[in-house]
Amino acid sequence: MPSETDVLEPLKVAEEWCGEGRAVALATVIETWGSAPRPAGSHLVVDSEGNFQGSVSGGCVEGAVIAEAADVIASGKPKMLEFGVADETAWRVGLSCGGRIRVYVEPIDG
Amino acid sequence: MELSALQALNAARAARRAAVVVSDLSDGTARVFLEGTSFPAELAKAISAAFLTGRPGPLTIEGRSLFFNVHLPPPRLVAIGAVHISQALARFAPVAGFDMAIIDPRTAFATAERFQGVELLADWPEDVLAARPLDRYTALAALTHDPKIDDYPIRAALQAQCFYVGALGSRRTHAARVERLRQAGVAAEAIERIRAPIGLDIGASSPAEIAVAVLAEIIEALRRRDLGGEGGKA
The missing domain is CATH 3.40.50.720 (NAD(P)-binding Rossmann-like Domain)
Known part of the structure; x- marks a missing residue:
């Protein structure tokens, strides 16, 4: 029986989506500095339509990660992203908490 | 990560087995290791540490940039x-x-x-x-x-x-x-x-x-x- 946890569990969602034939990218928090809302190892799963489940930052940079995930799915190549107040795009997708994070985005290869 | 690795990981988690996933950040390939099994010599120390601390993190080993993710059974x-x-x-x-x-x-x-x-x-x-x-x-x-x-x-x-x-x-x-x-x-x-x-x-x-x-x-x-x-x- 699927519990409520399953619904919130991005790795199970990723497997389900792959099973449905959807193209899927997995984003993982690799490293954090300072105050970052989600710890290393946290996952966000994205499909080619921009549907997503999970979180890598508590909402601050998810939009940017989802946009990059589309490129990763299209190219089939993984990508490392960095976000933080020192980032030149901070005004757009910075972490308001003042932390910095590195997020790895990779395709799930069937 | 390959779908087969994701499936192996989810199966381990469903069975309450502790697992460490080692991803090679250069190409996205991933290997899943279960607690109680044997590990490649060059990774053994880092995998054991991950199981013990439960803390994921990146590490460079023999010139390869790796990420160790840890999945302990839910309480x-x-x-x-x-x-x-x-x-x-x-x-x-x-x-x-x-x-x-x-x-x-x-x-x-x-x-x-x-x-x-x-x-x-x-x-x-x-x-x-x-x-x-x-x-x-x-x-x-x-x-x-x-x-x-x-x-x-x-x-x-x-x-x-x-x-x-x-x-x-x-x-x-x-x-x-x-x-x-x-x-x-x-x-x-x-x-x-x-x-x-x-x-x-x-x-x-x-x-x-x-x-x-x-x-x-x-x-x-x-x-x-x-x-x-x-x-x-x-």
Whole structure:
């Protein structure tokens, strides 16, 4: 029986989506500095339509990660992203908490 | 990550096996290692450390940029007593990431319609726990305040070094329980581990509020548990 946890569990969602034939990218928090809302190892799963489940930052940079995930799915190549107040795009997708994070985005290869 | 690796990881997690995933960040390939199996020599130290600390992180080994992710089994919550508080706990605990089981030999209480979505075992704790022993990653909440039902699983939980052992009942009920356990030969420092009155002191009144107080106390016990020695192992 699927519990409520399953619904919130991005790795199970990723497997389900792959099973449905959807193209899927997995984003993982690799490293954090300072105050970052989600710890290393946290996952966000994205499909080619921009549907997503999970979180890598508590909402601050998810939009940017989802946009990059589309490129990763299209190219089939993984990508490392960095976000933080020192980032030149901070005004757009910075972490308001003042932390910095590195997020790895990779395709799930069937 | 390959779909086959993702499937292997999800299967391990469903079976409550601890797993470390080692991803090569240069190309996205991933390998899944289960606790209790053998690891490649160059990775063995980092994989073992990941299992022990439960902390994911990047590491460069032999010039390769790797990421070690750790998946420890989700903590379990075993509630003794299919009571009103357990009904609320059965709603909250799965959302907070706990696998929950409820044990109560009184079949009038332990009905499936009162407890959807969690495991319900309408049998004596002695019998259930013989088949499915408690472990360090399990919290036990004794909620019947009937010594015939609660006392055995409390002793079993102390012996299994469950990260949390809580027992419902007034100070007076608990004083009587402490005396029974002492007479039964349970060590004083073990008895001191029992959280009673149960739940953080937030002035909880309704069964649902008490369930929140109990769950908060369980989370505190889990997150602040002693990681020294064997305690940190899955």
